[in-house]
Amino acid sequence: MILLLFGVTVQPMVPPDGYELILGSSIDPQFGPVLLFGLGGELVEVFQDRALGLPPLNTTLARRMMEKTQIYQALKGVRGRQSVDLRGLEKLLVKFSRLVIEQPWIKEIDINPLRVTPSLGHVAEDGTGDAQRHRCAIALDARIILHSADTLAEALPKPAIRPYPHQYETQWTLKTGESVMIRPIQPEDEPLIVAFHRTLSDESVYMRYAHVFKLSGRTAHERLTRICFIDYDHEMALVVEAGAGDERAILAVGRLSQFPGTQTVELSMLVSDRHQHQGIGTQLMKMLIMVAKREKISQIVAEILPENRPMQQLCRRHGFVIERHQLNDMVKAILNLD
Numbered sequence: 290m291i292l293l294l295f296g297v298t299v300q301p302m303v304p305p306d307g308y309e310l311i312l313g314s315s316i317d318p319q320f321g322p323v324l325l326f327g328l329g330g331e332l333v334e335v336f337q338d339r340a341l342g343l344p345p346l347n348t349t350l351a352r353r354m355m356e357k358t359q360i361y362q363a364l365k366g367v368r369g370r371q372s373v374d375l376r377g378l379e380k381l382l383v384k385f386s387r388l389v390i391e392q393p394w395i396k397e398i399d400i401n402p403l404r405v406t407p408s409l410g411h412v413a414e415d416g417t418g419d420a421q422r423h424r425c426a427i428a429l430d431a432r433i434i435l436h437s438a439d440t441l442a443e444a445l446p447k448p449a450i451r452p453y454p455h456q457y458e459t460q461w462t463l464k465t466g467e468s469v470m471i472r473p474i475q476p477e478d479e480p481l482i483v484a485f486h487r488t489l490s491d492e493s494v495y496m497r498y499a500h501v502f503k504l505s506g507r508t509a510h511e512r513l514t515r516i517c518f519i520d521y522d523h524e525m526a527l528v529v530e531a532g533a534g535d536e537r538a539i540l541a542v543g544r545l546s547q548f549p550g551t552q553t554v555e556l557s558m559l560v561s562d563r564h565q566h567q568g569i570g571t572q573l574m575k576m577l578i579m580v581a582k583r584e585k586i587s588q589i590v591a592e593i594l595p596e597n598r599p600m601q602q603l604c605r606r607h608g609f610v611i612e613r614h615q616l617n618d619m620v621k622a623i624l625n626l627d
Contacts, residue, residue, distance in 0.1 A: 307406035308363060308373070309429075311339070312382070313399030314389045321446040322389045326382060328360040329402040344386035345452045349476045349518075351382035364405065371407035374425040378405060381426055390452050393445040397434040404429055451521045457580055464567045467531060469540065471576055474526040476518040478539065481530070483508045485539040488561045496597045497559045499619070523547045525580050529569055540564040543573040545581055545589070552587040556622075558600070570599075574607050582626055591622040 311329030314322050320343060327339030340357035342350060355361045355378065366372035389395060404427045436445060458472040486507045494502050506512070519526060529541040541560040548555065556577060560569050581589055592614065593600050601611055601620060609622040 307404050308360060309402035309404055310360065311399060311401040312385055312403050313397070313401065314344070314385075314395070315397045316446050320449040322395075322448055324354070324382075324386055324389065325399070326354050327358045329400075333401060342386075343450050344389045344448055345450065346383050346386040347476050348376075348379045348383060351379040351386075354382065355379070366407070373405045373407055377425055390448055393442075393447075394435050394440075395433060396436045398432065400428045400431045402429050403427070454521055454525075457525075457527065457576070459576070461529075461572055463564075463569065470530045471527055471573065472530065473521065474517055474519065474528050474542070476514075478528060479510075479513045479517045481528075481537060481539045482513055482517060482542070485542070485561060488563065489559070490562045493559065493562055496594060496600070497557065499592075499594055523549075525577075525584065527573060527576055527580070529573060541569045541573055543577050545577055545586070547586070552585065554581060554586050554589055556589050556591040570603055571606075574603055578607060578624070578626075587625070587627050589624040589626065592619045593622060595620050 309328070309330035311325065311327055311333050313325045315325070317323045322344055324342040324344055324346070325339055326342070327333075328336050338359045340354045342354040346354070352375070355364070355375070364373045364375065364378070385400075389398070406425055453475065454473050458470065460468060461471055462468050486504060491501070494507070516526070524544070524546050526542060526544040528539045530537055531540055532538050539561075541558070541564065543556070543558040545554040545556055547553070558570060558573060558577075560573075578589065589609075591600075591604060591609070593604070595618065597620075601622065604622040604624075605611060607624065609624045611620060611622050614621045
């Protein structure tokens with residue numbers, strides 16, 4: 290008998306140290322795709338150290354999901370052992386959740402075990418470095434089950450949380466020639482929103498909120514959590530962002546908040562003092578009206594102080610009807626989209 294050998298596949302030996310995790314997703318009849326993270330390996334059913342989450346995740350939600358497990362304490366480093374790459378693990382969870390959202394034909398998927406090891410060496414942008422030879426996360430086994438081929442696309446389970454609406458991202462150029470990004474707000478924007486509020490004068494704050502609102506109250510974590518982490522189905526906030534990397538800064542915020550049980554939204558806007566009179570308010574207003582139309586909103590309303598003439602003029606230029614509020618001294622701007 291002649292044995293022909295055309296080639297072999299050689300893979301590096303998986304480091305024996307580290308922790309075995311499980312990362313998976315399955316369909317819940319009520320919530321749609323549900324994510325699972327926790328202790329994996331052969332004893333996954335014995336210890337049942339796991340946490341559930343709803344996709345899509347961001348890095349904040351991914352870290353909170355990890356923190357709910359007991360294995361998380363070990364991942365941070367115990368008994369002299371180094372911590373695993375927690376930020377890298379966060380990003381892995383975020384990408385996994387995006388896979389589940391972007392591929393609705395996946396009925397079940399799990400990676401078990403997912404071997405994670407302590408961070409060793411530096412990883413360069415191109416993936417080179419010591420950690421290239423000693424990767425911090427390796428999928429040792431995986432399983433995917435798809436929905437049956439006769440399933441209709443419209444019958445596929447929908448996620449309980451609406452994914453980040455990338456379609457509302459757009460580049461725009463200020464009158465100064467600076468390029469900015471107008472995009473929906475994200476939970477990770479909290480530090481940028483804090484910095485944004487520090488740029489506001491007392492007059493700008495009063496014109497927006499119609500009362501004195503101290504910086505400590507505007508930047509309280511409990512408040513910003515609600516403002517930055519929103520349900521895109523019932524609220525839409527757009528930010529104008531300039532710069533890149535550590536130099537990023539938010540120049541303006543515009544928000545549409547839906548009144549419960551109606552197709553009416555309340556509009557509010559705030560532009561940083563040093564970036565006013567550069568066309569940001571006009572462009573942000575155009576974007577908010579466009580978003581409202583695409584979201585099938587029938588009416589936009591805004592309550593404005595009588596002395597806030599610039600905001601009233603901006604609303605008039607975009608077709609709003611201005612009238613006195615019947616219940617208070619505010620001015621009410623109304624735009625019907627039907």
